[in-house]
Amino acid sequence: xxxxxxxxxxxxxxxxxxxxxxxxxxxxxxxxxxxxxxxxxxxxxxxxxxxxxxxxxxxxxxxxxxxxxxxxxxxxxxxxxxxxxxxxxxxxxxxxxxxxxxxxxxxxxx
Amino acid sequence: xxxxxxxxxxxxxxxxxxxxxxxxxxxxxxxxxxxxxxxxxxxxxxxxxxxxxxxxxxxxxxxxxxxxxxxxxxxxxxxxxxxxxxxxxxxxxxxxxxxxxxxxxxxxxxxxxxxxxx
Numbered sequence: 001x002x003x004x005x006x007x008x009x010x011x012x013x014x015x016x017x018x019x020x021x022x023x024x025x026x027x028x029x030x031x032x033x034x035x036x037x038x039x040x041x042x043x044x045x046x047x048x049x050x051x052x053x054x055x056x057x058x059x060x061x062x063x064x065x066x067x068x069x070x071x072x073x074x075x076x077x078x079x080x081x082x083x084x085x086x087x088x089x090x091x092x093x094x095x096x097x098x099x100x101x102x103x104x105x106x107x108x109x110x
Numbered sequence: 111x112x113x114x115x116x117x118x119x120x121x122x123x124x125x126x127x128x129x130x131x132x133x134x135x136x137x138x139x140x141x142x143x144x145x146x147x148x149x150x151x152x153x154x155x156x157x158x159x160x161x162x163x164x165x166x167x168x169x170x171x172x173x174x175x176x177x178x179x180x181x182x183x184x185x186x187x188x189x190x191x192x193x194x195x196x197x198x199x200x201x202x203x204x205x206x207x208x209x210x211x212x213x214x215x216x217x218x219x220x221x222x223x224x225x226x227x228x
Contacts (some may be wrong), residue, residue, distance in 0.1 A: 001171060001172050003154075010208040016111075029114075032213075034212060034213035034214075036213065036214035038155070038215075040155075044220075045205060045219060045220050045221060046155060046205070046207075046215070046218055047124055047218070048211075048214055048215060048216045048218075051211045051212065051213070051214035051216070052211070052213070052214075055211070057216055059213065074210045075119075087154075089154060089155050091155075091157070091214070093213045096169070096171050097167075097169050098157065098170070098171060099157040099160070099213070100157060101144070101147075101154060101156060101157055102154070103154050104155070106155040
């Protein structure tokens with residue numbers, strides 16, 4: 001049950017696009033289309049942004065999109081806005097019927 | 111309003127026990143998988159355990175197996191986490207969440223804080 005690998009930080013200017021990667025193994029990310037992404041502000045609860053690799057819950061902006069290739073999933077945020085500055089976590093279902101999170105990525109909007 | 115609200119956190123000594131509760135409202139609790147996720151101070155999210163609607167399936171992260179037990183009472187729309195033999199490394203905010211979509215938590219509580227210290 002090793003954590004998925006995410007970059008510790010990414011940054012971008014307003015209006016730009018950024019991508020956060022999430023690397024696992026064939027036992028988690030690569031083996032299932034059950035990758036999800038969460039946004040978390042300091043001191044707050046996580047918010048689901050993407051599930052099943054690329055599906056968006058109702059109410060989540062279409063500026064957020066997800067994809068997967070092999071053992072690596074990605075979250076892309078287009079038209080970056082100041083309010084997007086937060087921590088982002090990926091998560092995957094695993095062959096052990098458990099779930100695993102990534103270490104988290106701090107997004108800074110310059 | 112669809113919501114879940116955690117309670118039961120507090121200060122507990124190493125080796126002690128604590129029972130966390132999560133009260134659900136605004137949705138049909140008995141139809142959903144539920145999960146516990148924790149976050150140690152200044153650290154990332156860690157999935158702890160989940161349970162299916164009829165309690166026939168329960169899964170745990172390795173670090174809590176044999177010490178924590180997840181359970182639910184569908185009649186009372188409640189989820190529980192019994193924490194035994196707690197350790198300093200169990201200190202965290204514990205979140206309850208509903209799996210309203212496949213393999214993802216779509217409704218989260220604000221969390222309850224557990225501090226393990228002598």
